[in-house]
Amino acid sequence: xxMNWLLTHSPALLIxxxxxxxxxxxxxDRLSKRARNVLVLIVLITxxxxxxxxxxDVFTGNTHIYTMGASNxxxxxxxxxxxxxxxxxxxxxxxAFMGLISATVSLAAGLYSLAFVRRETGQGRxxxxxxxxxxxxLGMEFTGDLFNLFVFLEILSIASAALIAYRxxxxxxxxxxxxxxxxxxxxxxxxxxxxxxLYGQYDLLNMAALAKVMKYTMLDKIALVLFIAxxxxxxGAIPMHMWVxxxxxxxxxxxxxxxxxxxxxxxxxxxxxxxxxxGLTLDVTTVGIIIISLGLLSxxxxxxxxxxxxxxxxxxxYHAISQTGYMLLGVGxxxxxxxKPEFSTYGVVAxxxxxxxxxxxALYKGLLFLTAGAxxxxxxxxxxxxxxxxxxxxxxxxxxxxxxxxxxxxxxPFNGFASKLLIYESVYCVSPILSIIAMLVSIITLASxxxxxxxxxxxxxxxxxxxxxxxKSMLIxxxxxxxxIILFGLFPGWVVDxxxxxxxxALADQAAYIQAVIGG
Amino acid sequence: MSEMSKIVRTISNSLFPFIMIYGLYVIxxxxxxxxxxxxxxxxxxxxxxxxxxxYSSGWVFKKVKESNLSILESIGAIGFISLAFLGIGVTFxxxxxxxxxLLFGEIPPVGPNSGNLNTAGxxxxxxxxxxxxxxxxxxxxxxxxxxxxxxxxxxK
Numbered sequence: 013x014x015m016n017w018l019l020t021h022s023p024a025l026l027i028x029x030x031x032x033x034x035x036x037x038x039x040x041d042r043l044s045k046r047a048r049n050v051l052v053l054i055v056l057i058t059x060x061x062x063x064x065x066x067x068x069d070v071f072t073g074n075t076h077i078y079t080m081g082a083s084n085x086x087x088x089x090x091x092x093x094x095x096x097x098x099x100x101x102x103x104x105x106x107x108a109f110m111g112l113i114s115a116t117v118s119l120a121a122g123l124y125s126l127a128f129v130r131r132e133t134g135q136g137r138x139x140x141x142x143x144x145x146x147x148x149x150l151g152m153e154f155t156g157d158l159f160n161l162f163v164f165l166e167i168l169s170i171a172s173a174a175l176i177a178y179r180x181x182x183x184x185x186x187x188x189x190x191x192x193x194x195x196x197x198x199x200x201x202x203x204x205x206x207x208x209x210l211y212g213q214y215d216l217l218n219m220a221a222l223a224k225v226m227k228y229t230m231l232d233k234i235a236l237v238l239f240i241a242x243x244x245x246x247x248g249a250i251p252m253h254m255w256v257x258x259x260x261x262x263x264x265x266x267x268x269x270x271x272x273x274x275x276x277x278x279x280x281x282x283x284x285x286x287x288x289x290x291g292l293t294l295d296v297t298t299v300g301i302i303i304i305s306l307g308l309l310s311x312x313x314x315x316x317x318x319x320x321x322x323x324x325x326x327x328x329x330y331h332a333i334s335q336t337g338y339m340l341l342g343v344g345x346x347x348x349x350x351x352k353p354e355f356s357t358y359g360v361v362a363x364x365x366x367x368x369x370x371x372x373x374a375l376y377k378g379l380l381f382l383t384a385g386a387x388x389x390x391x392x393x394x395x396x397x398x399x400x401x402x403x404x405x406x407x408x409x410x411x412x413x414x415x416x417x418x419x420x421x422x423x424x425p426f427n428g429f430a431s432k433l434l435i436y437e438s439v440y441c442v443s444p445i446l447s448i449i450a451m452l453v454s455i456i457t458l459a460s461x462x463x464x465x466x467x468x469x470x471x472x473x474x475x476x477x478x479x480x481x482x483x484k485s486m487l488i489x490x491x492x493x494x495x496x497i498i499l500f501g502l503f504p505g506w507v508v509d510x511x512x513x514x515x516x517x518a519l520a521d522q523a524a525y526i527q528a529v530i531g532g
Numbered sequence: 533m534s535e536m537s538k539i540v541r542t543i544s545n546s547l548f549p550f551i552m553i554y555g556l557y558v559i560x561x562x563x564x565x566x567x568x569x570x571x572x573x574x575x576x577x578x579x580x581x582x583x584x585x586x587y588s589s590g591w592v593f594k595k596v597k598e599s600n601l602s603i604l605e606s607i608g609a610i611g612f613i614s615l616a617f618l619g620i621g622v623t624f625x626x627x628x629x630x631x632x633x634l635l636f637g638e639i640p641p642v643g644p645n646s647g648n649l650n651t652a653g654x655x656x657x658x659x660x661x662x663x664x665x666x667x668x669x670x671x672x673x674x675x676x677x678x679x680x681x682x683x684x685x686x687x688k
Contacts, residue, residue: 021620021623021624024620024623024624024625025620025624028613028616028617028624031613032610032613032614032617035606035609035610035613036606036610038602038603038606039603039606039607039610042599042603078623078624079623080623080624080625081619081623081624081625081626081627082623082626083622083623083626084622084623085623099625
């Protein structure tokens, strides 16, 4: 198996390997629990390694195209037809960027789960669904086909909903899962309806081919509204956020970290639809302002709702909403400016900031949720008023929490600072008020995490909890994310040049996206 | 749910084979006529649900175990993905059987014809594995729901 072969087939393999493993898991689970854990870990590590290899190649400038079932992976248009009719996977800079996030967080969540769900029943199904979530995320990121996007969206939603309800013996878990499922089905139906509108007009499902003939008629506008509403709802932007705190809070912590990424995959789909599918045909000023206002609302309302929370995971969920606002703001400013002369100066910086923030958020919010899970594992409660002095026994968790809290508040030298600075300085050129709100939100975030740190980790030790740190596998899961946070914080320049810039470029350059699939 | 009356059970007995044959036909002819693995599997599973309603879930669970159904379901899914993997020498999902003269490997006649079952390569095999997955999956869902509902009714 040589390197070239692996590179050529990696887009399909990255989706197919976890899918195969997902259905092998329940069979192997019957034979041996240990073999099942080993299989899941091997698959997660393989996906991570192949993803890094593929991403490295994509970031150096090669967009990967994979046509399912064709006589040659790059033969997107069959000889007898004039349009792409097969399922095409298109991995450009942004897809590879998102794929890296999904693979990394899934690996951390998988390792963390080994100890975290050890005492629960139905672990075979847990790992099956965890792998299916990974499949859904990678599929949504890689696909170049609208209907395929819908299929993977459904896979992701159903797997997530089942995992949120994993601790079904607690009533609130079922409620959170039900809410998530209703929202997901509604969103998926809206997406399907929008795809139908486009398919009815153009007889095309391939995104690149559709982008080439897009006319922005009335029906296209309706489809755009449906897409934006559905994906903004799925990524938890205010005012469609009501499911986020309920379902993030009740899911097992490892799954919450994955759900954060799942929400960002919806964000990716939103950006992909706006930039690559509609591109310059749409009214960028209006749509840009809509996305910016969604971002501002999410940022501000999210963080103010987080302040009074007493449940540690609920508080973090509101912060997740608030951080999503930064990404919407950054990329929204990019959309607002695209096609204008200012785009090449600060528009592209805003987009880089927004996109960089996606990775940073996945790392530090994932880490924070994992530490919250570790606290829950030890003291069996999420209520901040019932815990204190945990730093005495859980030293490592306390350090990880501090790193995560500093990163989310945007304090140097952690990664949150790098992306937030890019956003502050670029959106300032559009309107200073945007920057001021963004900074204010950052300060409130810090205040809120100081409160959490104080009430959970400081003070005299609790009397009736067991001594000692959480099991090793949970610590390793947290270490993976911590290393990412520190590396990204120490070398932001390198990361922006080599990883974030290709991703932002891929999103902004619609012509290259079209050309990669249908040429010319 | 308790067992239903003798009349219902007799009618179900005589209907059951027809539903089965129709469902299996839809699966097997998936590459020639409308339908396919999912649709045919749903028809077969609804036939099984008929037996479930007529004979009570307790009776059904004496005959089949839920865990065996989920094994069948996994095998169906694994079969589908493995078939897709077999073509990876060219591309994932590559239909290497079509036109090769093996089973399902004949080249279909051009123009209006009555439909040759022995064509389409991987598609009928994939339809069969999807069919297996859907039969096992849907039946397991219906059976478990009926079982839980009947237990709850007994408690009341």
